[in-house]
Amino acid sequence: GRVCKAAIIELNQVSGRSISEMEEALVAQSLHREDGLTQVEIAALVGRDKSWVSRRISLIERLSEEVQEDLRLGLIPVMTGRDLAKLPRGNQKEAAEAILKRRYSTREAAALIGYLISRPRWEYSAILARPWEVVEPRQPRPGGLGAKLISFRAICRAVLEGYHQCSPEQRRGIASxxxxxxxxxxxxAQSLKGETHDVPAQPPGA
Incomplete structure (x- = not known):
């Protein structure tokens, strides 16, 4: 049991045979859960340090079941899996689907996930509905109030799309x-229109 599992990782170390971090993580998780070994014991068994074991187990246990399956199938790179693990488990599937649909590289996926982490969770669905506005911006993304205005626009679109999917009964329930x-x-809108009309025009060449 545990000896055979450890041998898989040791074979990878000694012979240079390539097994993925995901496969190593599955072995480490099995030794931890099924064989009841501590991380220190696993490290000693496979000839690694505790931090190595911790990273592998974290790769598995911080990911949702759907993302774990995507990793097993090779649909998502291990690097992207590590980034997805930084998100709450309940949001990982939606983020992974957006990444797969747009066929983002690991760098693009990291940019999207990094932006999600910087925003409150209630904005996630709106951002993931239009991920290209984060990953493929034509202009530098503004900060402060500008970022809030962009999020507001995305939220409005997401609300409209959600409303179209509601049944008549559901629409009546949220009418108020x-x-x-x-x-x-x-x-x-009225307040902003009044304010912008009062802003003096910028002189040419300024």
Whole structure:
């Protein structure tokens, strides 16, 4: 049992035979869960240090079942799997689907995940509905209020798409919330229009 599992990793070390980090992680997880070994014991068994074991087990246990399966099938690179592990498990599947759909490289996936981490969780769905606005920007992304305005635009589109998918009964159930949201949006729009009209034009060449 445990000796055979350890031999898989040792064979990789000695002979240079290539097995993926994911396969190493599966072996380490099995030794930990099924054989009841501590991380220190696993490290001694496979001739590695504890941090190596910790990284491998973390790669598995911090990922959702769906992302683990994508890794096993080779659909997602291990580097992207490590980045996805930084997200809450409940958001990993949606992020992985966006990455696979757009066929992002590991660098592009890291950029998308990094941006998600910097934003509150309630914005995730809106961002992932249009990931190219983060990964493939034509202009530098603004910060501060500019970033909030971009998020607001994405959220509005996501709400509209979600509304179109609701049944008539569901729409009636959220009618009061829709009226409240529209009222708030109109109030902001009117205020912003008044403010922007008062901003003096920038002189040519400034």
């Amino acid at each position: 919330l829709i009226d409240l949201a529209i009222g708030s949006a109109e109030e902001v």
